[in-house]
Amino acid sequence: MEGRRMRLDNARLADGRHVDVMVEGGRIAAIAPHAGGGGGMDLGGRLLLPALVDGHVHLDKTLMGMPWRPNSGAATVRERIENERRYRRGLAHPVPRRAAALLRRMIANGTTALRTHVDIDDDIGLENFHAVRAVAERFRGEVDIQIVAFPQSGILGRPGVAELLDAALAEGADLVGGLDPASYDGDAKAHLDVVFALAGRHGRGIDIHLHDRDAGGNAQLRDIAARAGAAGMAGLVTVSHAFSLGTPDAADFAATADALAAAGVAILTSSPSAGPVPPVQALRARGVAIYAGSDNIRDLWSPFGNGCMLERALLISLRQGFRADDDIALAYGICSDAGARMLGLPGRAVAVGAPADLLAVAAETLAEAVAERPAGRLVFRAGRLLARDGAYLGNN
């Protein structure tokens, strides 16, 4: 399969060229002007884009595939955590069924790589981790899945969680997570000591949830940057959400962004519509890597989300005030190529040598694709057609 040659005919590229694309060994082997000879799959002039990458999901949390469940969450992170601990064991569908339903949908929407955080705590133990790992194994070959061992209920106040994270990493979790070191766990230094020690012991990356705003959040970002720099972990540490970077304090922002850039610490954003968010262009201008993810998708935290990173590119554009085509292309890029690179995968492009993970949509330009989010999509994974017009065609 991987070695098979195939051709995608009659595609439009984002730069306007009208081409045929040769695929071999799962990669783009050649791109030639459209010849009209046929023989390959006819894309009918659809716009061909690099497939999407979701840098932050919670496969174990989703309620996808279940009957509608009214949101019972509350206003704060702490209350939402308690709400989830109260209800998650009584859900009608088990994790593998819900996670698989979401994966099918994400693939149908054009995503072929993702990073998922998986709750590990004193109540659920490694149960969700094992379930998601098994689902990821089933979907191997269709979507690249990185798993973060995520202490959703904290570390310091939950006896045994540090040991569970250690066990998950020993069993192959790709990264270790963290959660609001100061505001939730109450001791930023002690929390980060544990997280960085686990990463160092297992030689893994780090991805920390940080919801704190303003100076308190930025101080933690600089602490994380200092630790990442000292540990030589450039490119291996992400801070997710990092709302504090949306601070109006320009000097605090600049100092924090410069520290992140110097240490090679990346920022993951879903660019939510409410509250402060990291400013994408200002961070990139200071050399900070930024990529995007869905975050919660129809779960006990949020009733919204649909696993569509093309829609995420629109929401990012709306939130960041992007209107020009180049800016909209940047929004798409952080939902695709930038995410692939941060996940340690080959960069995404419609170019010779790039993986044939591709998305074809009925749109004239990339900006129009983001604005319209056409339902008619062809999704290719290593050259294999994996979804058509919203229908998942894979093996799961």
Add this chain to the structure above:
Amino acid sequence: MEGRRMRLDNARLADGRHVDVMVEGGRIAAIAPHAGGGGGMDLGGRLLLPALVDGHVHLDKTLMGMPWRPNSGAATVRERIENERRYRRGLAHPVPRRAAALLRRMIANGTTALRTHVDIDDDIGLENFHAVRAVAERFRGEVDIQIVAFPQSGILGRPGVAELLDAALAEGADLVGGLDPASYDGDAKAHLDVVFALAGRHGRGIDIHLHDRDAGGNAQLRDIAARAGAAGMAGLVTVSHAFSLGTPDAADFAATADALAAAGVAILTSSPSAGPVPPVQALRARGVAIYAGSDNIRDLWSPFGNGCMLERALLISLRQGFRADDDIALAYGICSDAGARMLGLPGRAVAVGAPADLLAVAAETLAEAVAERPAGRLVFRAGRLLARDGAYLGNN
């Protein structure tokens, strides 16, 4: 046609009832438990909702149906106005063609009533007004269209515009508009003097664009409220956008909201993702009427927008932090019933006596309909099927 009787069988209501709906004379004549006898149109268990109302569009501005045009706008309202004046006359398609393309799409998405602002200025004169009025006439019977005579380039600095607005009202424009009386036109009192005089002379309503933020914007809102109160125009005056109500100054907010409520001045919001927005629940709690609209839809101001008020309900929910089903229902309500009432139309509901302007979607609950925005939609206007699965079935 209007007097014809028909039946919609096998519908789910938002309260969970499974019903058949009898329509007569364009209105809902009866709602009975689903009998299974057939004879009507089978809705297949779809959720039946009141059709959508778009309280603020710009039919003359849209580029819908044209090839993609990269946005060439700039950062400020003033620059965007200049950008539009520079390019609008050179657009490939004329107003009627673009406006009709958008109307077909809005109807297919579930909208059967709307208010459109139409540019009237020293350059375009009444040209766009006449074009949109003719299009509205063509679509009569399919969608209720209110026209605001809108001085997009201001009044005070543009000789002849006040007279053009007067002429448009004399020719039947439904409302007179206004634009940033202080920051754009430079003299809030003089601008509002003209607008309220025109409204009084013609006995029409008012809908003023106000982009100004913070105390300066709120001072103008209180001035508008005072004038509306003095003129006895409760229910006839809207301020669109009113970003200043998103102020962090709680006292200024409360004083302004109370003034609006006392005078019966309503707020129209698209609840954009960037910048301050009117807080929907806080305004309603103080008695202020609020309804929603799309604002720009793929035009020289914004490349985004698709004329889907179900998507607008999602964007409002995301921006306002709504997660509970009741809050999401409120978001839908300001995109439907609240808009109808502000447009002087009968209230929208799936209830006996209400207009049979209805939207049927494959969703279990109203909240799920907002979260998912299903593409499979049936749109009824006075009981007539006007769109199916995104395809417009009307006469235009």
